[in-house]
Amino acid sequence: MTASSSTQPPERRAELAERLSALRNRITAACLAAGRPPSDVTLVAITKTFPASDVVLLASLGVTDIGENRDQEAAPKVAEAAALGCADVRWHVVGQLQVNKVASVVRYAEVVHSVDRLRLVRALGSRASAAGRRVTCLIQVNLDEPPVAAHAAADTHVRGGAQPAEVGALADAVAADENLVLGGVMAVAPLGAPPRPAFRKLWDVAQAVRASHPGAVMISAGMSGDLEEAIAEGATHVRVGTALLGSRPPFVR
Ligand SMILES: *Cc1c(COP(=O)(O)O)cnc(C)c1O
Numbered sequence: 001m002t003a004s005s006s007t008q009p010p011e012r013r014a015e016l017a018e019r020l021s022a023l024r025n026r027i028t029a030a031c032l033a034a035g036r037p038p039s040d041v042t043l044v045a046i047t048k049t050f051p052a053s054d055v056v057l058l059a060s061l062g063v064t065d066i067g068e069n070r071d072q073e074a075a076p077k078v079a080e081a082a083a084l085g086c087a088d089v090r091w092h093v094v095g096q097l098q099v100n101k102v103a104s105v106v107r108y109a110e111v112v113h114s115v116d117r118l119r120l121v122r123a124l125g126s127r128a129s130a131a132g133r134r135v136t137c138l139i140q141v142n143l144d145e146p147p148v149a150a151h152a153a154a155d156t157h158v159r160g161g162a163q164p165a166e167v168g169a170l171a172d173a174v175a176a177d178e179n180l181v182l183g184g185v186m187a188v189a190p191l192g193a194p195p196r197p198a199f200r201k202l203w204d205v206a207q208a209v210r211a212s213h214p215g216a217v218m219i220s221a222g223m224s225g226d227l228e229e230a231i232a233e234g235a236t237h238v239r240v241g242t243a244l245l246g247s248r249p250p251f252v253r
Pocket of ligand 1: 048069095188239241
C-alpha cells in the first residue's frame, strides 16, 4: 500500500484499525475455544456499500481478502482500489450471482462463494477460459429447515444455495472444469434458527465433498453475528462486514 492511504481522514484508519483488532481477537478466541490454530481461519472483509478507500485502508492494515456481493458495485470498486495503489488483495464474490454477470466477475474474482447451480458452473468455466483466468468456486449450500425451494426461475431466485443432495453433482462439475478449482462449500445461516446446528450440517456436507475431492478444504461460514458458531463447526473463511466496517444502510443485506 502506498501514499493513497494519506488521502483518507486519519480517523477512518484508526476506526478500522480498532475494529479489525477487536475482530481478530474474536476470531482468535473462537479458534482457541474450538482447539484450532487461529491461522486456520481467513478473514474475508465484506466491503459492500463502503468505498474503495476503505479497501485500501484495510489492505494497508493487513487484510488480504476482500468480498463483495454485487458485480455492479464490485467491478468499479476493484478498478478504483487498483488505481489507488491497492494491488495485492484477493477479491471474493459472495452474493447471488446472475449468469449475465459472470463475464465481468471472472475478470477480478479469485473466489466465487455462491455457486449453486449447473448453469452457473458452465458459465463460470467458459467465461474463465475466455478471460484466461482460473476461478476457485465454493458450492453454496442452502441450510434452511425444512428445505425452501432453492431457486424459482433460473436467474431470479431469492435465497441462494443448492440443496445438500445437489452438492455432490455440482462439486463434480466444478472439479471437472479445467478453468475452475473446487475450493469447498459456503453457507449463510438460516433466518430464525440457531446457527450452530446449521453450521454442523454444513460441516457434514463439506466432509462428503472432501471424500471425493480431497483438495476442497474451504468452508466459508460465519458473519458478524455468528462467526463464533461457525468457527466452532469448522469454518475456514469468515465473511465479515458490519463488525469491521460499521453498519450499512438497512435495505442492503
Ligand atoms: C453482507 C454479507 C456478509 C457480511 O455480513 P455482516 O453481517 O455484515 O458481517 C456475509 N456474507 C454474505 C453472503 C453477505 O452478503
